[in-house]
Amino acid sequence: MRRTTDVEDLLRLHAPQVLGALIRRYGHFDAAEDAVQEALLAAAGQWPGAGVPDNPRGWLIKVASRRLVDALRAEDARRAREEKAAALALPPAERVPQDDDTLSLLFLCCHPDLPPPAQIALTLRAVGGLTTAEIARAHLVPEATMAQRISRAKQRVKGVRFGWPDHGVERLPAVLHTLYLIFNEGYTATSGPALQRRDLAGEAIRLTRTVHRLLPDTGEVTGLLALMLLTDARREARTGPHGDLVPLDEQDRDRWDKAAIEEGVALITHALSSGPAGPYQLRAAIAAVHDEAPSAEATDWREILGLYDVLVRLVPGPVELLNRAVAVAMVHGPEAGLAEVDALEGELGHRRDAVRGHLLERAGSYDEARAAYESAAAQTLSLPEQRYLHGRAARLRA
Numbered sequence: 001m002r003r004t005t006d007v008e009d010l011l012r013l014h015a016p017q018v019l020g021a022l023i024r025r026y027g028h029f030d031a032a033e034d035a036v037q038e039a040l041l042a043a044a045g046q047w048p049g050a051g052v053p054d055n056p057r058g059w060l061i062k063v064a065s066r067r068l069v070d071a072l073r074a075e076d077a078r079r080a081r082e083e084k085a086a087a088l089a090l091p092p093a094e095r096v097p098q099d100d101d102t103l104s105l106l107f108l109c110c111h112p113d114l115p116p117p118a119q120i121a122l123t124l125r126a127v128g129g130l131t132t133a134e135i136a137r138a139h140l141v142p143e144a145t146m147a148q149r150i151s152r153a154k155q156r157v158k159g160v161r162f163g164w165p166d167h168g169v170e171r172l173p174a175v176l177h178t179l180y181l182i183f184n185e186g187y188t189a190t191s192g193p194a195l196q197r198r199d200l201a202g203e204a205i206r207l208t209r210t211v212h213r214l215l216p217d218t219g220e221v222t223g224l225l226a227l228m229l230l231t232d233a234r235r236e237a238r239t240g241p242h243g244d245l246v247p248l249d250e251q252d253r254d255r256w257d258k259a260a261i262e263e264g265v266a267l268i269t270h271a272l273s274s275g276p277a278g279p280y281q282l283r284a285a286i287a288a289v290h291d292e293a294p295s296a297e298a299t300d301w302r303e304i305l306g307l308y309d310v311l312v313r314l315v316p317g318p319v320e321l322l323n324r325a326v327a328v329a330m331v332h333g334p335e336a337g338l339a340e341v342d343a344l345e346g347e348l349g350h351r352r353d354a355v356r357g358h359l360l361e362r363a364g365s366y367d368e369a370r371a372a373y374e375s376a377a378a379q380t381l382s383l384p385e386q387r388y389l390h391g392r393a394a395r396l397r398a
Helices: 004-026 029-050 056-075 079-087 102-109 116-126 132-139 143-156 168-187 198-214 219-232 258-272 279-292 301-314 318-332 334-342 351-362 366-379 383-395
Strands: none
Touching (some): 029 056, 102 168, 102 198, 116 132, 116 143, 198 219, 219 258, 258 279, 318 351, 334 351
16 A cells, blocks of 8 residues: 555656656647546545555546546537547556657646746646646736636647647746756745645656757756756755754765766856856855865855856846845855845745854844844745744844
């Protein structure tokens, strides 16, 4: 008997692949998604007791296909539609194609007719498996707004041919940004009891590897894969025995994945030597400086600040500027970093107050630091982050 959590992890892994297979065969994005959800519910009810099939993806595709055909028949009773639906062959599980439809689904979700926010939202929903509420929180918009955005996106891609697009490279920036967001949600979940959603981070890395195999000489693809590997290499050291958050400067570096670091460093070294650096390459270079430092104290913060100076010229977003402010503080002192933080504009959620708390604590302003930590804790929906921030505040109450 498989544990319920194991079955849930398996279903989350296969869901985008099953959805991609149905859309490729039948189209009808909305109806296919509904059919997949019904198949997932059926599996969640049966597999924990009866056992997981030998080919779980094939089982899900078969059940979802039946549900979809039934829905198409019920939706339109016209003879032509009925004959078309009846003619859809259901391949046995053992003959399910071994090619991965997830990448084609990813490029479909990043169709150029969709504005970038819709591309990202649809991909996070269909490929990343995030709920509408999780996507809304990640984008700092109301859930109803995000639900409308996703619904409109589905309608826009209705009838679009499924498969590798003729001009896939033109969609690459949206695809890479979406993969980056999926990875970030997996590496640090925006809500819930766990700091990380390893399934999402792993899926983002897997998909990025697939894109990299197709476009091995594209610097930003290589940079993104390197960034993910160098960041994910710290995964095991980011939490304590009870799932508590461990900040970077306190992590046990012996627990970092040395093979992932080695691969990531090799990738970003090659990418940086091949032409002008883009944002993902610069982020990967920053991650490499952190990962190659033997200790937190040995980190070359001047090099990191120099890389951030270049990055914010390309991407002057609030998150990039906030991260640069941390580097400023490490090089020029906490007061200099605080000045940078206080000058920032844009929505940063709890991140701004969390950084202010750290810098105020380093500057010896303990009362202000405690207030900043508590303010940050009140804004995040991640329970490990809340515990960490409340713990930092509690240490300053003496």
